Amino acid sequence: MMPENEKVILEVEHLKKYFPVRAGVFKRVVAQVQAVDDISFKVHEGETLGLVGESGCGKSTTGMTILRLYEPTFGRIILEEEDTTPWFMTTTEAKRYIKIMYADRFEKMKQEFGSLDEVIKNLNKEIDKKYAEIYFEQGETGIRQDMMKDLTEKRRYFRKNAQVIFQDPYSSLNPRLRIIEIIGEGMKVNKMGTNQEIRDRVAHLMEIVGLSKDYIYRYPHQFSGGQRQRIGIARALAVNPKLIISDEAVSALDVSIQSQIINLLVDLKNEYGLTFVFIAHDLAVVKHISDKIAVMYLGKIAELTLKKELFDNPLHPYTVSLMSAIPIPDPEVKKKRVVLEGDVPSPLNPPSGCRFHPRCPVAKEICSKEEPSLNEISDNHYVSCFFPGEFKI
Amino acid sequence: MSEEFKRTLKRFFTNPSALIGVTILIFFIIIAIFAPWIAPPKIPVNKNLEKARNLLENYSEENKYLIINELKNFWDDTYFFAEDDYIELSNLMETIAKFHNKEVSSNELKAHIKELTDYYILNITYYEKFDEETNKVIKNLKKEYNKIEKKYKESVISLNLINELEKIDGEEFVKQAIKVVSRFDKNFHEAIGFNPYIMPNVTTTRTPIPPSKEHPFGIVNQKDIFYGVIWGTRTAFEIGLVVVAISTVIGLFIGSVAAYFGGWLEEVLMRITDIFMSIPFMLAAMVLTTILGLGIKNMMIALIVFGWMVTARLIRGNILQAKNEQYVMAAKALGVSDFFIIVKHILPNTIFPVLINATMRIGSMVITAAALSFLGLGAPQGYADWGSILSYSRDWIIGGTNPTQYWFTILYPGIAMILFVIGWNLLGDALRDVFDPRMRH
Amino acid sequence: MTTYIIRRLLLLPLIILGVTLIVFSMSQLLGPLKLLSTYVDPNTYAKMSERDIQILMKQYGLTDPFPVRYGKWVKNLLKGDLGWSVVGKEPVLDALIHRFPYTIELALYALFPIIGVGIWLGVTAAVHHNSFIDQFIRIFALIGWSLPDFVWAILVLLIFYIGLGWFPPGNLSIWANQIVKSASFKNYTHLLTIDALLNGRIDIFWDALRHIIGPVIAISWLWWANLLRITRSSMLEVLRKDYVRTARSKGLPEKVVINKHARKNALIPVVTTAGQMVIGLLTGVVIVEMVFVRTGLGSFAATAAQQLDYASIMGVLLFTSLLLIIGNLIIDISYAIIDPRIRLG
Ligand SMILES: Nc1ncnc2c1ncn2[C@@H]1O[C@H](COP(=O)(O)OP(=O)(O)OP(=O)(O)O)[C@@H](O)[C@H]1O
Numbered sequence A: 001m002m003p004e005n006e007k008v009i010l011e012v013e014h015l016k017k018y019f020p021v022r023a024g025v026f027k028r029v030v031a032q033v034q035a036v037d038d039i040s041f042k043v044h045e046g047e048t049l050g051l052v053g054e055s056g057c058g059k060s061t062t063g064m065t066i067l068r069l070y071e072p073t074f075g076r077i078i079l080e081e082e083d084t085t086p087w088f089m090t091t092t093e094a095k096r097y098i099k100i101m102y103a104d105r106f107e108k109m110k111q112e113f114g115s116l117d118e119v120i121k122n123l124n125k126e127i128d129k130k131y132a133e134i135y136f137e138q139g140e141t142g143i144r145q146d147m148m149k150d151l152t153e154k155r156r157y158f159r160k161n162a163q164v165i166f167q168d169p170y171s172s173l174n175p176r177l178r179i180i181e182i183i184g185e186g187m188k189v190n191k192m193g194t195n196q197e198i199r200d201r202v203a204h205l206m207e208i209v210g211l212s213k214d215y216i217y218r219y220p221h222q223f224s225g226g227q228r229q230r231i232g233i234a235r236a237l238a239v240n241p242k243l244i245i246s247d248e249a250v251s252a253l254d255v256s257i258q259s260q261i262i263n264l265l266v267d268l269k270n271e272y273g274l275t276f277v278f279i280a281h282d283l284a285v286v287k288h289i290s291d292k293i294a295v296m297y298l299g300k301i302a303e304l305t306l307k308k309e310l311f312d313n314p315l316h317p318y319t320v321s322l323m324s325a326i327p328i329p330d331p332e333v334k335k336k337r338v339v340l341e342g343d344v345p346s347p348l349n350p351p352s353g354c355r356f357h358p359r360c361p362v363a364k365e366i367c368s369k370e371e372p373s374l375n376e377i378s379d380n381h382y383v384s385c386f387f388p389g390e391f392k393i
Numbered sequence B: 001m002s003e004e005f006k007r008t009l010k011r012f013f014t015n016p017s018a019l020i021g022v023t024i025l026i027f028f029i030i031i032a033i034f035a036p037w038i039a040p041p042k043i044p045v046n047k048n049l050e051k052a053r054n055l056l057e058n059y060s061e062e063n064k065y066l067i068i069n070e071l072k073n074f075w076d077d078t079y080f081f082a083e084d085d086y087i088e089l090s091n092l093m094e095t096i097a098k099f100h101n102k103e104v105s106s107n108e109l110k111a112h113i114k115e116l117t118d119y120y121i122l123n124i125t126y127y128e129k130f131d132e133e134t135n136k137v138i139k140n141l142k143k144e145y146n147k148i149e150k151k152y153k154e155s156v157i158s159l160n161l162i163n164e165l166e167k168i169d170g171e172e173f174v175k176q177a178i179k180v181v182s183r184f185d186k187n188f189h190e191a192i193g194f195n196p197y198i199m200p201n202v203t204t205t206r207t208p209i210p211p212s213k214e215h216p217f218g219i220v221n222q223k224d225i226f227y228g229v230i231w232g233t234r235t236a237f238e239i240g241l242v243v244v245a246i247s248t249v250i251g252l253f254i255g256s257v258a259a260y261f262g263g264w265l266e267e268v269l270m271r272i273t274d275i276f277m278s279i280p281f282m283l284a285a286m287v288l289t290t291i292l293g294l295g296i297k298n299m300m301i302a303l304i305v306f307g308w309m310v311t312a313r314l315i316r317g318n319i320l321q322a323k324n325e326q327y328v329m330a331a332k333a334l335g336v337s338d339f340f341i342i343v344k345h346i347l348p349n350t351i352f353p354v355l356i357n358a359t360m361r362i363g364s365m366v367i368t369a370a371a372l373s374f375l376g377l378g379a380p381q382g383y384a385d386w387g388s389i390l391s392y393s394r395d396w397i398i399g400g401t402n403p404t405q406y407w408f409t410i411l412y413p414g415i416a417m418i419l420f421v422i423g424w425n426l427l428g429d430a431l432r433d434v435f436d437p438r439m440r441h
Numbered sequence C: 001m002t003t004y005i006i007r008r009l010l011l012l013p014l015i016i017l018g019v020t021l022i023v024f025s026m027s028q029l030l031g032p033l034k035l036l037s038t039y040v041d042p043n044t045y046a047k048m049s050e051r052d053i054q055i056l057m058k059q060y061g062l063t064d065p066f067p068v069r070y071g072k073w074v075k076n077l078l079k080g081d082l083g084w085s086v087v088g089k090e091p092v093l094d095a096l097i098h099r100f101p102y103t104i105e106l107a108l109y110a111l112f113p114i115i116g117v118g119i120w121l122g123v124t125a126a127v128h129h130n131s132f133i134d135q136f137i138r139i140f141a142l143i144g145w146s147l148p149d150f151v152w153a154i155l156v157l158l159i160f161y162i163g164l165g166w167f168p169p170g171n172l173s174i175w176a177n178q179i180v181k182s183a184s185f186k187n188y189t190h191l192l193t194i195d196a197l198l199n200g201r202i203d204i205f206w207d208a209l210r211h212i213i214g215p216v217i218a219i220s221w222l223w224w225a226n227l228l229r230i231t232r233s234s235m236l237e238v239l240r241k242d243y244v245r246t247a248r249s250k251g252l253p254e255k256v257v258i259n260k261h262a263r264k265n266a267l268i269p270v271v272t273t274a275g276q277m278v279i280g281l282l283t284g285v286v287i288v289e290m291v292f293v294r295t296g297l298g299s300f301a302a303t304a305a306q307q308l309d310y311a312s313i314m315g316v317l318l319f320t321s322l323l324l325i326i327g328n329l330i331i332d333i334s335y336a337i338i339d340p341r342i343r344l345g
């Protein structure tokens, strides 16, 4: 089911996040953990993107980088048609970013296409068109001025509209604050009303997430894991965000409570038209809630498509093996399980070529030499594999 | 009162070591507060004022002039030279001002100082030290001037008060006169530098005298041990609390700046911490006190300078840990500013180990301070301080022939000291149990 | 781990430099005149005229700017010139070297009883967790922790010397001292007890030992308390761990479980504490040395401080800081070798 609304809320382009590894006597950077390495995707308004993959493949890092709790190493993060990437950078970093992302690129295109109109015609994103026009009129400083003005406003806008729900129901709530302070903090920071209004809204939110509004003066330790997770959800909802990234929001809970929380999220999403990036490490969890699913492997996207398409027609060998690991409720269906050999390689030193090749059952020679790109095999079905669909069970 | 706080309190007050510790400390706090009543200091009295007070008690008209006479005598004794001194020093100040403007040579200034020392207005050291430490001498001279100026002003006021008294009679006179006498009392104490923390001499023989009704803890080196132990409680609190509080604040500041800003600043601050930790604490405090000059204040400075590092390390480690907590991330995602993240989310969750550590350090700080006094490097001679009394005790016990003869000199101050330290250690222990994160959830 | 060790070694000069800077800055608080008195021996100083003083001040560079003075001071340090010790009546470095063996000897004799008894108490308390014995040992530790060392030292002296006449203060009795000072007595190690044995003088050995036991008792309680606390808590932690449970469930006798499995693992933090104790014993037994009138670094420092002998106290401070730095380095490195978890820190 494709959402009718075509408005893109979040667009991530070529996102990379490397963590420097310092070692040795002088604590120099000796290597980079390539936690996220060049991933791109779009999320439309009201849509939910499921992000799945084994532990350590970079899902959380992706989420945290989008939320700018980590600074991206490279790439562009567009929220509602605005390039938010430089908003949290220092001035020098922002300058560098604008030069690489816009000025250099437009300059190159100008040489390629000759006329400025051609350049603009050949750009297919609104945001690129907008900045190309500015660039050719006012130069690099023009872009900079446009992007870096009203930074406080812009930051506040971003923080208000992109929210997060965490995995650990214990460490995600400050043990020394009352529920009203925890849920109301965002509203206070974003000046969303008087104390009285905030209190009323916190009480209301508590009811929305299925808790009694009488509990707002309690402390986190007085709640169970599932209840705490609901509080975490209320905290994210409180500022009326457009986008919520939920990082394994249910992984730490019992299975029965998991489904309660997922149902809550589905209801909220339908009622408020929220856009979700839903991170989980197995497909079973995202199955219910997602519209689109991106399968990650070692910092890269292996396969990205609509949920139905993915489950009906998985093309990447890694997706196929993940699929076989989902427990099936019907005992009649005998499923063949694929157990992947070997451990997940380290993102510190990823394998050459296709990162999956040491564990891939259908790997060929080329797989270790060249890196497959993420190609659109059929409509809206992206796979990064030289031999899509070859591996089947 | 919040639920959590109540629960914590309950856990705290059902903890036996907390109860014992708190009881001991409350006991000492009461002693410290009521020291002037428990061991009243022997307040020196001026003869004239004493007489005036006696006359006032059974006042009659004919006494009035006797009273005024006594007050005048007091005034003469106290302020006779005030005006002259003030004028002389004012002149000196002028010379100093000229000296600063290079209108007067340093030799001329020196000569002027000599003149005043010859009249015993100034201490001879000002003249002797002039060449070596000109600036310091001038600074001290200015202080001297301020003191004398104050004294002169007080003398004028006092004289006026006496003259006013002469004009009134009857009830009004008695009322005003009592006020004046008590004001003069204060001036008198100031003039002779009375300080209740200095233990008065109560006998003429130096040999310790065993406990008696009047001196329940006995006497050592002419000092009443009871008086010393009681007033020493105040000294112990002062040293322990001030030193630990200031050094903890310094450590908190350095540690949290290092943890929060990271990078080279952290590296530099933590290396400085390492360096300070590489100097043996007791010796360092001893040396710095010696260099700064003996005395309680300098000793406290020394203990602070070498006492902040543990806190700095502790808070840095805790903050680094708390920085990665998900609730800190969530607050960041909500747009909470760095400052509020530290104040609301990080510090409240990291400060308790620091406070517990501070509590535990109070005891050992007091021991170190007492040890310095014991060596004769801390509190000045005769200061009411447990370490000092114990150092008197050592001389008698070691030199004594009969071991049990002077038991009282070590018993009372020793017990006070041990109880005090045990109180703080028990409290720290209990706090650690109560706030231990492993006991939560 | 090698990088950890190399890093620590490279930081070493920096730390030493920092310590010298702090010590030097402290000495500069004295002002030039008092400083001069630390360079010349007091007899000469007393005879000097004002002009001589001025000249000497120039000569010693006391009027130079701070960095220059610091540079010169460090250069002197490297040459071993720490100034003149009034208390020792010899150059400071010689005074330190002459006194250090006494401190080492005391530390050596204190070490074994403290470690042995401390660990034994800690293990006993942990094994009998929450029992009467445990409570008793904990109170023992609390008192040791809260007992000011000078009070305890005086009490030891009172009981064992004045009361029982067993352990006198000082280093040696007068008769023994005369023999030791005489030419026929050879100083091999400068440790009295050992030299006595090497010279075949059992009587002097006993005499020196008799003088050392009192201070050892006076030092011990505090360190027993420290050591037994650490041992007890790490022992308790280890006893809760799975492999001890497994060993127990395998039916191994309790004694074997404790000796073979628990004690070994619990000892790692104990080793660190013991290391710190050694450093503590070498750098700061001021009070006990003073009360027992023993020769050593601590009593040297205290006497120098009492007599405002600035050169000497600066010297002791530098010397003990150096001991502390090297000692900590050894502890940390051996800890890194024993326990690989901290290697990256
Ligand atoms: N702050 C960091 N510094 C260095 N490396 C990091 C950091 N955070 C994550 N990594 C590394 O980046 C990789 C991706 O981590 P990430 O937490 O994003 O994985 P994940 O997919 O969320 O896994 P999980 O399912 O366990 O949460 C891992 O190899 C991790 O070790």
Ligand code: SF4
Binding pocket: A316, A317, A318, A354, A355, A356, A357, A358, A360, A361, A362, A363, A364, A367, A372, A384, A385, A386, A387, A388
């Ligand atoms: S590219 Fe090759 S190694 Fe990679 S998934 Fe496809 S078949 Fe397997």
Ligand SMILES: [Mg+2]
Binding pocket: A059, A060, A061, A247, A248
């Ligand atoms: Mg994760």
